[in-house]
Amino acid sequence: MPQVAITLAEGRTPEQIRALLHEVHAAVLPTTNTRPEHIRVVVHEVPRSHWATGDVTLTEMDAAAAGKEQP
Numbered sequence: 001m002p003q004v005a006i007t008l009a010e011g012r013t014p015e016q017i018r019a020l021l022h023e024v025h026a027a028v029l030p031t032t033n034t035r036p037e038h039i040r041v042v043v044h045e046v047p048r049s050h051w052a053t054g055d056v057t058l059t060e061m062d063a064a065a066a067g068k069e070q071p
Contacts, residue, residue: 002032003040009058010045017043 004024012020024041032039048058 001038001040002028002034003042004028005042005044007044007046009048009051011048012045017045 006020006024020043021041025036025039028039028041029036048062051058053061
């Protein structure tokens with residue numbers, strides 16, 4: 001029984017998450033030779049303030065990018 005775990009920074013719409021679930025399921029199905037109902041796909045959304053790259057949170061990156069856009 002395949003299980004796929006995906007971790008994303010929050011910010012996608014429910015429609016985007018649903019499309020992701022569908023596409024991952026569709027990719028796993030023919031490559032694992034299993035029944036569709038046995039495939040599990042889980043999306044974990046992490047608050048942007050709890051995700052850091054290079055000791056800078058995604059929230060901080062967003063704020064810096066927004067500051068650069070202003071004249």
